[in-house]
Amino acid sequence: MSEPQSPPDETLDPLSELLELSAALGAHLEAVQRSGAVGLPPASAEAWQALERSSRGAPPAGAPSAASREPQAAPRVGTRPAAAPRAGAPPAAAAPPGAPALSGATPRATAPPAVAAPAPAPSGSPEQAPRARAEGLAVLADRVRDCQKCGLARTRTQTVFARGTGTSGLCFVGEGPGADEDAQGFPFVGKAGQLLDRMIEAMGFSRDEVYVCNIVKCRPPDNRKPEPEEMSQCVPYLAEQLALVEPQVIVALGATAVQGLLGATGGITRLRGNWRLYQGKIPVMPTFHPAYLLRTPSAKREVWDDLQAVLRQMGRPTPTRS
Ligand code: SF4
Structure with a gap:
């Protein structure tokens, strides 16, 4: 009879194993919620307790680290994602010195130059008088x-x-x-x-x-x-x-x-x-x-x-x- 490849950790008691599972579940739910999903039930009390312990630097043995739980660049709910560049649009030109920064705006390909409004016709013009x-x-x-x-x-x-x-x-x-x-x-x-x-x-x-x-x-x-x-x-x-x-x-x-x-x-x-x-x-x-x-x-x-x-x-x- 061959030995098992991954022997069970005999140091974990049932309570610790439950906390570990709860922490993993809580981390999963948090990641799902941060991904923008709605309508999910709140995480269980045990899971949040486990998460609180992990946030204090005392994760249960075998629990995933805080870093591994943190979703990578997940957008927040209600935050409009950055506009993708239009197909065929030229790359944005570097802003000239002193130009105000355009945050989140898609630059126009050929912005027309500013045209001054025509001056009102002076008094005595053929149109007016x-x-x-x-x-x-x-x-x-x-x-x-x-x-x-x-x-x-x-x-x-x-x-x-x-x-x-x-x-x-x-x-x-x-x-x-x-x-x-x-x-x-x-x-x-x-x-x-x-x-x-x-x-x-x-x-x-x-x-x-x-x-x-x-x-x-x-x-x-x-x-x-x-x-x-x-x-x-x-x-x-x-x-x-x-x-x-x-x-x-x-x-x-x-x-x-x-x-x-x-x-x-x-x-x-x-x-x-x-x-x-x-x-x-x-x-x-x-x-x-x-x-x-x-x-x-x-x-x-x-x-x-x-x-x-x-x-x-x-x-x-x-x-x-x-
Ligand atoms: S040309 Fe006749 S109207 Fe003209 S400045 Fe001389 S005087 Fe005056």
């Missing part, structure tokens, strides 16, 4: 009419403020009044103005819905170019005009207009056709002055290219040139 805008322009025209800030006031017949409403969003800015404009009190009414009107019509606008004005409001003698001092004195009026009209796009006619609007100097041949920004927000397209086109008709091709770029910028159709 067209009448207030017209009144503001009328008040400004009255101020300009009496202006004596530079020497051009001594030789003018009258000031030449603007023409058109600007409701199209398009604004043309030229250099200054000529003889016809000085006589009639409106900008671009001579031969160059008639050519500008044909350009406006070819773009698909009516004459009156385009705002037209100049860098200086008084005619320089002999149609000379305005002096820098004369321009600097008069440009604040232009700034007020544009703030009221709020054009979508400005077309600068000639090098003096580009200089007065943007401070950029240089030949218009180099400047034209390249977008600039007025006060960092309004697109400006420099192009040739209509008076130059009267002398150089071959340059109409470049001007038409520039005006088509303006139409594209405004989201308007670009008609083919007849």
Whole structure:
């Protein structure tokens, strides 16, 4: 007769054996409860007594250790498990220094950049107060009419403020009044103005819905170019005009207009056709002055290219040139 492989422990009496079984049962029940199971009966009194003894460091002989009873990373009831990453989602990028920690949040794959809410339309905008805008322009025209800030006031017949409403969003800015404009009190009414009107019509606008004005409001003698001092004195009026009209796009006619609007100097041949920004927000397209086109008709091709770029910028159709 062979000896048994695991001889019974003859040192255990029946009571100790019962306590050992109770402790094991209690540990099992605790582990089941910690696993999130509900509806289980409470452990027996003996089991809890055995567990209390084991927690005091006096486990019954043969009882499993506290460490072996402790469930491994069992989630607590009521605790939402961490969200698993979405299939196909890229790994989370490291947070930049100073960025707040995202606890438990699944990072979005392509978080859009924050977009500032659009600023409310200023008073006098076409949407809110067209009448207030017209009144503001009328008040400004009255101020300009009496202006004596530079020497051009001594030789003018009258000031030449603007023409058109600007409701199209398009604004043309030229250099200054000529003889016809000085006589009639409106900008671009001579031969160059008639050519500008044909350009406006070819773009698909009516004459009156385009705002037209100049860098200086008084005619320089002999149609000379305005002096820098004369321009600097008069440009604040232009700034007020544009703030009221709020054009979508400005077309600068000639090098003096580009200089007065943007401070950029240089030949218009180099400047034209390249977008600039007025006060960092309004697109400006420099192009040739209509008076130059009267002398150089071959340059109409470049001007038409520039005006088509303006139409594209405004989201308007670009008609083919007849
Ligand atoms: S050009 Fe301008 S600044 Fe000079 S007097 Fe005329 S309105 Fe005044």
